[in-house]
Amino acid sequence: MDNAWAVVGIFMIVAIVLPVAALIMARLLGPKKPSPIKQQTYECGVETVGESWVQFKAQYYVYALAFVVFEVEVVFLFPWARAYGQLPFFATLEGALFILILAVGLLYVWRKGALEWQ
Amino acid sequence: MVNLGDFFYTLGMWLQGLLMRAGLSESAARGVFSALVAALLPLLALLTAVPLIWLERKWIARLQDRMGPNRVGPFGLFQVFADMIKIFTKEDITPLGADRIVFALAPVLAVAGVVGLWAVIPFAANAFGVDLNVGVLYLVAVGTLSTLAIMLAGWSANNKYALLGAYRTVAQMISYEVPLVLSLLVPVLLSGSLGLNGIVAAQREVWFVFSAPLAALLFLISSQAEVSRAPFDLLEAESEIVAGFNIEYSGMKFGFFFVGEFLHSFTMGLLGATLFLGGWTGPGVDAYPALGAVYLILKGTFVYFIFVWARATFPRIRIDQMLDFNWKLLTPLGLFLIPLLAVVNRGLSESSLWLRNAALLGANVFLAALVLIILGTRGRSARMRAASAAGPAASRR
Amino acid sequence: MTIPQVIFVVIAAVVLVSAVRVVASRNIVHAALWLILSLFGVAALFAVLEAGFMAVVQVVIYVGAIATLIIFAIMLTRREMREGGLQTHRWWPLPALLAMALFAGLAWLLGSLPGTGATPPALAGDDSVLLLGQALLSPEHYVLPFEVASVLLLAALVGAIVIAGDSRK
Amino acid sequence: MVPLSWYLIVAAALFCLGLYGVLARRNSVAILMGIELMLNAVNLNLVAFWRYLEPARMSGQVFAVMVFAVAAAEAAVGLALIISLYRLRRTVVADEADLLRG
Numbered sequence: 001m002d003n004a005w006a007v008v009g010i011f012m013i014v015a016i017v018l019p020v021a022a023l024i025m026a027r028l029l030g031p032k033k034p035s036p037i038k039q040q041t042y043e044c045g046v047e048t049v050g051e052s053w054v055q056f057k058a059q060y061y062v063y064a065l066a067f068v069v070f071e072v073e074v075v076f077l078f079p080w081a082r083a084y085g086q087l088p089f090f091a092t093l094e095g096a097l098f099i100l101i102l103a104v105g106l107l108y109v110w111r112k113g114a115l116e117w118q
Numbered sequence: 119m120v121n122l123g124d125f126f127y128t129l130g131m132w133l134q135g136l137l138m139r140a141g142l143s144e145s146a147a148r149g150v151f152s153a154l155v156a157a158l159l160p161l162l163a164l165l166t167a168v169p170l171i172w173l174e175r176k177w178i179a180r181l182q183d184r185m186g187p188n189r190v191g192p193f194g195l196f197q198v199f200a201d202m203i204k205i206f207t208k209e210d211i212t213p214l215g216a217d218r219i220v221f222a223l224a225p226v227l228a229v230a231g232v233v234g235l236w237a238v239i240p241f242a243a244n245a246f247g248v249d250l251n252v253g254v255l256y257l258v259a260v261g262t263l264s265t266l267a268i269m270l271a272g273w274s275a276n277n278k279y280a281l282l283g284a285y286r287t288v289a290q291m292i293s294y295e296v297p298l299v300l301s302l303l304v305p306v307l308l309s310g311s312l313g314l315n316g317i318v319a320a321q322r323e324v325w326f327v328f329s330a331p332l333a334a335l336l337f338l339i340s341s342q343a344e345v346s347r348a349p350f351d352l353l354e355a356e357s358e359i360v361a362g363f364n365i366e367y368s369g370m371k372f373g374f375f376f377v378g379e380f381l382h383s384f385t386m387g388l389l390g391a392t393l394f395l396g397g398w399t400g401p402g403v404d405a406y407p408a409l410g411a412v413y414l415i416l417k418g419t420f421v422y423f424i425f426v427w428a429r430a431t432f433p434r435i436r437i438d439q440m441l442d443f444n445w446k447l448l449t450p451l452g453l454f455l456i457p458l459l460a461v462v463n464r465g466l467s468e469s470s471l472w473l474r475n476a477a478l479l480g481a482n483v484f485l486a487a488l489v490l491i492i493l494g495t496r497g498r499s500a501r502m503r504a505a506s507a508a509g510p511a512a513s514r515r
Numbered sequence: 516m517t518i519p520q521v522i523f524v525v526i527a528a529v530v531l532v533s534a535v536r537v538v539a540s541r542n543i544v545h546a547a548l549w550l551i552l553s554l555f556g557v558a559a560l561f562a563v564l565e566a567g568f569m570a571v572v573q574v575v576i577y578v579g580a581i582a583t584l585i586i587f588a589i590m591l592t593r594r595e596m597r598e599g600g601l602q603t604h605r606w607w608p609l610p611a612l613l614a615m616a617l618f619a620g621l622a623w624l625l626g627s628l629p630g631t632g633a634t635p636p637a638l639a640g641d642d643s644v645l646l647l648g649q650a651l652l653s654p655e656h657y658v659l660p661f662e663v664a665s666v667l668l669l670a671a672l673v674g675a676i677v678i679a680g681d682s683r684k
Numbered sequence: 685m686v687p688l689s690w691y692l693i694v695a696a697a698l699f700c701l702g703l704y705g706v707l708a709r710r711n712s713v714a715i716l717m718g719i720e721l722m723l724n725a726v727n728l729n730l731v732a733f734w735r736y737l738e739p740a741r742m743s744g745q746v747f748a749v750m751v752f753a754v755a756a757a758e759a760a761v762g763l764a765l766i767i768s769l770y771r772l773r774r775t776v777v778a779d780e781a782d783l784l785r786g
Contacts, residue, residue, distance in 0.1 A: 004248045004249070004250055005250075006149075006153075007152050007153070007155070007156045007237070007247065007248040008156075008237055008247075008248055008250070008256075010153050010156040010157060011156040011157075011159065011160060011234065011237045011247060011248070012230065012234055012237075014156065014157045014160045014161075015160040015163075015229070015230040015233040015234050016226060016227075016230045018160055018161065018164060018229075018233075019164075019225065019226040019229045019230065019374055020226055022370060022374075023210075023222060023225075023226065023370055023371065023374075025206065026205070026206050026207075026208070026210060026369060026370035027210050027370075029206050029207050030206070030207050030208050030209045030210055030369060030370075031207075031209045032209065032210075033209065034211075036214070038211060039211060039212070039213050039214045040213065040214065041213050041214070041215065041275075041276060041277045041366070042213070042277060042279075042365055042366060060285050060286075060288075060289050063289050063292065063293055063441065063445075064289070064292060066293075066296075066445070067292040067293060067295065067296060070296045070299075070449070071295070071296070071299065074296070074299045074300065074303065075255070077303055077456070078252075078254070078255055078303065078306060078312060081303055081306040081307045081310075081312075081460075082306065082310065082311070082312050084307075084460060084464060085310040085463075085464065085467065086310075089464055089465065092460050092461055092464040092465075093461075095457065095460060096457035096460065096461060099453055099456055099457050100457070102453060103450065103453045103454070106445070106449060106450060106453065109445075110445070110446065115441070115442070115445045115446065116438075117437060117438035117441055117442070
């Protein structure tokens with residue numbers, strides 16, 4: 001298979017194997033003296049209070065949401081950016097319209113106040 | 119055919135010839151050779167971190183009027199090796215209640231997500247891991263691994279501060295990914311190619327930093343935030359809070375997050391040089407293609423120095439400022455920049471190179487001026503509102 | 516088996532085994548992590564199919580965006596569904612039977628179809644991203660879906676912000 | 685080379701696993717994950733058919749890209765609904781979501 005992705009595959013496998021090998025080496029070289037105190041969850045010197053699954057703010061979800069939508073739209077723009085040079089001028093305007101619709105979404109989220117950090 | 123100027127190509131041909139003499143067919147020899155490159159390039163990338171850490175520590179020290187490491191070896195050159203020996207012989211502590219496999223996987227992914235970027239960087243005309251026809255999107259895809267690593271690190275440690283730190287870091291990284299990807303789109307727009315080799319080839323006459331300086335600025339700021347270094351390091355600020363998502367990590371695993379951050383910053387420098395500063399192009403590169411690697415590393419180190427300089431200079435910003443800066447300035451700027459540049463570039467595609475690039479630069483300057491005027495008036499009205507609100511209160515007192 | 520077939524079988528095994536873990540894990544976070552691995556495997560299959568654009572987009576959208584969203588949603592709604600507890604309905608064998616029957620039917624159908632064992636024709640010499648862009652932009656092809664996708668995502672953004680933000684008031 | 689039918693079998697298996705997840709799981713986030721698996725099976729089929737039958741025409745890839753957009757939109761709105769439901773009812777179990785029952 002003469003596929004450039006085979007090289008990428010080998011590359012990624014090596015990029016994962018190398019740090020794993022270093023971790024194993026560090027494990028072999030380092031001391032191992034586990035104790036309950038040492039393995040306790042760190043909490044600024046005091047005993048751990050409560051469970052670790054704290055409820056977190058819904059605010060983060062809004063940013064994740066905006067990110068997802070923008071990411072997907074930008075992915076659509078890459079084929080446009082690749083091809084618009086070989087197409088009539090109208091195609092450029094199609095891409096511009098696409099981005100303007102995207103900008104309306106951002107404007108809405110902004111006006112709605114969802115981007116304010118509370 | 120011995121041409122030392124084309125060092126990488128000659129070396130590759132020599133190796134392939136050696137393999138063919140050993141009895142392999144030509145395509146098999148080429149396959150083995152590219153597999154070899156794919157296996158050695160990650161190692162090279164990881165080893166780059168060693169001089170990098172020394173360089174950055176020296177730079178930061180000089181910018182802060184200190185000496186930096188100077189005890190171990192000449193100019194403290196062996197300090198990094200001493201640190202490596204130390205970190206290799208440290209105890210590997212996994213906190214109770216942690217998800218052991220995920221806990222160990224997170225630092226590995228953090229490094230792999232940076233090293234993976236090196237697969238598509240063209241170091242010289244004939245020296246690159248692989249020339250994907252979707253190279254720029256590949257960079258975005260590999261970059262998601264680092265985000266994933268931080269999420270896994272925060273979740274698996276079974277510590278509420280790690281989890282909180284991870285949410286915040288991930289919120290920052292995904293927010294700044296939007297202007298980063300928008301800025302990556304600009305070289306694609308101007309060159310009409312998604313592969314990094316094509317983007318470099320399109321910059322032979324004019325570097326994209328001159329035709330689209332705003333995009334280069336967007337790239338610079340958002341990649342600094344993506345790597346979460348100062349002034350965007352508020353989520354793991356060593357001097358203020360205990361740590362962020364990596365609070366429970368120690369020894370080699372912590373070292374990987376650390377190395378990953380340094381390497382990510384430098385890799386972003388290389389990418390900035392490739393996308394906006396012409397990559398390996400430079401005088402004499404046609405006669406001696408191997409010179410391209412020198413040019414790329416010099417340019418990449420220059421961009422990296424800007425990152426370090428910013429790190430040493432700017433004060434840390436608050437989380438609300440950071441998110442506002444992204445969603446209310448950088449992202450809208452990118453959204454307006456792209457259609458503007460596309461229309462100018464396509465509209466003038468028949469005219470001369472210099473006219474087109476001058477028009478692109480003019481469009482950038484126009485947009486930058488517009489943004490500065492809007493920011494100026496908004497800032498003035500905010501100050502006046504603040505002054506009028508403070509006025510009655512002051513007179514009452 | 517030839518080398519491409521071995522590679523295919525390994526990737527397909529990763530995809531299917533992690534998909535089983537997605538639907539069978541008791542810990543919902545683990546299910547999400549297995550989902551990410553499964554989606555990575557599908558991206559690798561796209562790469563084997565020489566659809567490089569689809570492979571990177573799969574990683575960017577699914578692993579980068581949707582998986583992040585899912586993990587955030589799990590963190591926001593954790594509490595009782597964390598681990599242990601009953602993750603499936605009491606009548607779970609019924610959907611299992613249904614799924615197996617569907618798979619058996621599909622496998623029988625695929626086995627009886629003619630011409631599905633063909634080797635792929637050579638790719639057109641052109642860059643497939645260029646072809647994709649041209650298909651997405653030319654008015655006689657898919658320009659309308661292209662613009663509608665933008666509107667769809669706008670609607671999703673507005674709708675999701677309204678839904679997720681309403682109870683704060 | 686790998687025959688087309690192998691891809692179709694893998695996609696069919698993935699689709700059935702997703703279907704099982706959708707029907708059998710109680711947690712609505714897990715149900716959503718099942719839907720994502722099913723959509724991926726569809727995309728695998730689309731790209732495999734593009735590669736083996738019509739590599740010169742991009743219809744298969746265009747459809748798959750549209751599926752990506754729909755999947756992202758569905759995940760965004762679906763998860764927002766789940767979060768909203770959780771705020772109202774403190775549950776993410778799909779059977780207990782009976783707000784329309786009055």
